[in-house]
Amino acid sequence: MPTPTVIEARAVRRVFESRKGFLFTDVTRTEALRGVDLTVERGEIFGLLGPNGAGKTTLTKILSTLLIPTSGEAKVLGLDVVRQAAELRPRIGLVLGGERGLYYRVSARENLRYFADLFGVPLDQRAARIDEVLERVGLSAAADRRVEEFSRGMKQKLHLARGILHRPELLFLDEPTIGLDPKSARETRKLIRALIEDGVTIFLTTHYMFEAEELCHRLAVLSKGQIVARDTVAGLRRLVGGDRTIEVEAYGFEDEEIETVRRLPGVSRVVSEEFGPRLRLTLRIATSETTPDDVRAALASHAELTVRERPTQLEDVYLDLVEEEAN
């Protein structure tokens, strides 16, 4: 019986060192991960969100055996990512994406054939499996063209094809839809959902909130090398104070007015930001007691008042969490 937990990271820390100078070497240390704890369950799509430089790719590389943590421990599919990397590698797939990482001078099919051999795809299944993954990512027509002739999106699809070629149990996807046109991105998301139906667990990093919201069962937000929150999308909404958001705009608010709004029932969080010449208050509301009319009444002194209600988006949650961490 396979274990329900496929990724288990404890206090994972990673420090990068860069050296400059010849005689007097200047060493700069950057702490990319500062003690990450994480678990991912079998069969789920786990999303890792975070701003640029938060440590998402570093964590992905550590979990996929491409980087050794400075300290801490990580087990993937029950295997230690450092000590049992050789046993683990045939069972996981990694898609780092981007312009590089492919053999440009040979065809997409030849790239896949090479990696099929390195990943030990059974010889009698190799050709059919290559055709199958090319079909799944929509590259069948370009299978025999040299990769150097591919667009960025096609290269991204080929990365994905290589990642699933050996039928991994767990697939790491580092920003899989970056560089794809909307149609291809939608097809990729469809493929990711189909992989879940095949029983593959997916660990996904992305900058696209709608993508994470649409795909992920659970999410973690990584900021400055630390996980600042982890839960389902609904859970994260609750974490930042509610699944309703009311936005109020006017030409400035007094401090007392902001306090009044903050004291309204169910209001858990009030963020103010400049919005052109106006000031915007964003209210996270956990209950249904406070309505837009209540807010309007509380700020009745303003003639030019705009009040809108909308569901709290993952993007709101993300920004709240990252800003909170930054502050």
Next chain:
Amino acid sequence: MAGAAPGFWRNFWANAVLSPRTTLGFMRIDFVLGTIFVIPLMQMAFFAFVVQLGNGSVAETAFVVVGNAVATVTYPSIFSVCQTTDSEKQQGTMEHLLVSPAPRFPLYVGRGLVPIGISLATVTVGLVYAFTVFGVPFHLSAVGPLAISVVLSAFAMVGFGLLLGGVALYLRTSIILGNIFLFIGLLFSGVNFPLSQFPGPVQYVGDLFPLTFAVDAVRDSIAGAPLRVLGLDWLYLSVSMAIAIGLALGLWRTFERRALTTGSIARF
């Protein structure tokens, strides 16, 4: 404000100093020192021992040692200039250079400045080895002519490197060209044996490459040749340098157009 084409010197400086730092891996000081101090010594020793194997005379050893001291200039001149182009393609910065409004002359020629410096140092160190380690006879009165010969050689060879670097815009890599001309130099430029050993017209193949004139000029300088002979050597070197740089500019323009037409700029 919209960008304007940068001035000549600003452009030249950026390409002479900044570009090599980003595109030449060997700009690490330890590799530069290795190129200057180790390669000449080993290459000269290698051929000196081969002459010894063939029971060669002291004069033959001196011939080979000096020839190779000059030939080592190929590494910093041709290879490094070729490598800047290759690196720009691999890093994907070549396309950005080509869409920039920068005038092409300082853009391309500027890339030769650092290699010229390293070339000068390499040949100088090679010649010091020739006189001290391999015992090639040398008179102090030769210092002046030798200095002129070395400087002209470095400029001419880097000009030739720029010429090959231009082709790299179109080819996937120009390192191959660098290799070919390194070999051709060893064979047709009179580095290891007098060109008179070749039959008739083959003796003149080397006249297509500045290395042939560089080797002649340095050998004549060491031998204390009269100014009439040296003047002719320097004239040949200067002309070959001017032709190389002129052709280089033409080639860069031609291959720039060709690369943009075929899309080969993104291939490496």
Next chain:
Amino acid sequence: MATALPTGLAPSGLRSTWASVRLSVLQFLADPQWLIPSMIAPVIFGIVSFELVVGSGPYYLVYAILGAGMMSMWGQTLYGSGWATGQDREYGTLEPTIQAPSPYLYVVLGRVLWNVISGLIGGGIVYLVVVAAAGELPTLDNPLLFAGLFVFVMFTLASVGIVLAAFYVYTRYAGFIQNIGEFAFYVGTGCMFPVIFLPWWTNPVSLVFPPTWALDALRYASIPGYQGFGWGFGVDLAGAAGTTAVYLILAHQVFRRVERHVLEVGNLSEY
């Protein structure tokens, strides 16, 4: 449910090596300009070598063939293997290849095999060029033994090439270090002249390299009266086999350590 490979079942080394040979050939064919130096270098080395040793004795042709052959094979076998790893860095393919379950050593082995084949073609060209320049065949008592040992020398070179390739995984600067060391290797292993020509104190360093032993054995076998180190053909052959074995074992260890090191440092994506 996905049908992943059974746990811990990495592909066979033979299959990975063959995949690597195949990809090397495809990449070589995709960029035919590499054919030019592969053909030109042996021709030029052959002529230079011939001109330098012509008239130096009855066996000058053997010296010319050996010297030029070694120089062109260095380029193909030693340099080529490491260079391909350097290219993996440039393409960004080093990361996915290292992440694959197959040890990277097998990938390198495939490249080395391909380079041995192309190196032997270079050696053949050298032979033809030198014979054409001299207008006569070399005096060889046992041509078959000469040919066999020539191939053996190539494998000793390949064993050094494998270890060198590890440095290309280790650092992006390996190519420059190898450039600097190229002529030092020619001198140290006596590819063109007997190592005994060198100062005695350099001999222990030379003997660390398998080609030094193998080349000496080759000269014993092809030049009557050849003295070399003076310990005879058998010792040279055993020394060559022994040091090659050491290099192959070393390669296994070096690759393990280097792979561990690059995963610790995190420089696989640097180029």
